[in-house]
Amino acid sequence: MQKKALFKNGLGIIIGALIYAVTINDFLIPHHIGEGGVTGLTAIGYYALAIPPAATNLVLNGLLVIVGFKYLEKQTIWYSVWAVLWISIFLRLPHFIGYHTTQTIIPTIIGGVLMGIAMAIIIHCQGTIAGSTILAKIANRYLGIQNGSAMLFFDLIVAIPSGFIIGFQNMLLTIIELYLSAVVLNKLLAKFGVKRAVMIISDQYATIAQTLSTQFHQGITIIKAQGYYSQNDRPMLYVICTAKQLATLVPVVSTIDQQALVVVEEVRSVQAEQLKQLL
Known part of the structure; x- marks a missing residue:
């Protein structure tokens, strides 16, 4: 390498x-x-x-x-x-x-x-x-x-x-x-190092997480969240992916839950040993 x-x-x-x-x-x-x-x-x-x-x-x-x-x-x-x-x-x-x-x-x-x-x-x-x-x-x-x-x-x-x-x-x-x-x-x-941060809020979060993990072999973080108005617990999925992965990830989420809220942001990320490259 x-x-x-x-x-x-x-x-x-x-x-x-x-x-x-x-x-x-x-x-x-x-x-x-x-x-x-x-x-x-x-x-x-x-x-x-x-x-x-x-x-x-x-x-x-x-x-x-x-x-x-x-x-x-x-x-x-x-x-x-x-x-x-x-x-x-x-x-x-x-x-x-x-x-x-x-x-x-x-x-x-x-x-x-x-x-x-x-x-x-x-x-x-x-x-x-x-x-x-x-x-x-x-x-x-x-x-x-x-x-x-x-x-x-x-x-x-x-x-x-x-x-x-x-x-x-x-x-x-x-x-x-x-x-x-x-x-x-x-x-x-x-x-250089630009990726996409995807936040997914859905009642079907468990199914979405399992599907994404199986299809994309992608690490997924579940964040505990709570709706202010309803006061209901609403876990949120947080995924870091490339632009190419995003193009196929969003349709998968839509197929499982058309009402899912998907927020996409551009972020820069590298492994810790390469952190200086973000400056």
Whole structure:
């Protein structure tokens, strides 16, 4: 199981690194749109001094990885090293898309969305892209701040001064891109671990519980409840399931008792050992 998870996370990080590098090479740099954190510094180095982004990315992120060793789990750091390695490799490849337009708001939006997707994949696979994501991970772990929000804060520290290099308009576009990537990152990370909490109130609760347990092999909790008006005891069933299971669970309940009250909420749940992933 550990080898399977290692392979899955490693492959996911490679995919995220590819999307990340393509975003920089094909959407941000060709249109002089900056970035935040180390990526922003690599863009500034490229614009001002023609320093290859891959070299700057490797050196600066290497320093931040060393800092991360002290505050983050070793597994996260090794996955981060893997991510930085592949990002540096992909940044050296020729442009895949070769997209160029004078309507710079278009690559700004596309870049922000793709950046958010790339970072969500990498972070979900237990890694980071080093740079500001290591600082964001530290803020997330010790302060409970969402990864995307923490990254936006650290990225703006670099993005705003970059206006002196890339110009005021491109600085504004950079801020828009960073904001979009932070929103997409937060939204996607919030979706990981999402399940459905189903509360069922019915006189046929025993039959429903037995049927659901038999058909879905699903753990079911019976909660003692009492109606305020009638003062009658009315046990309530509480079930955690996936969206796919919910699609078949509700019809089963309806077949047994068409008058059953079913309340469905979206919740996030993981095993206790993975609790930190909910932050």
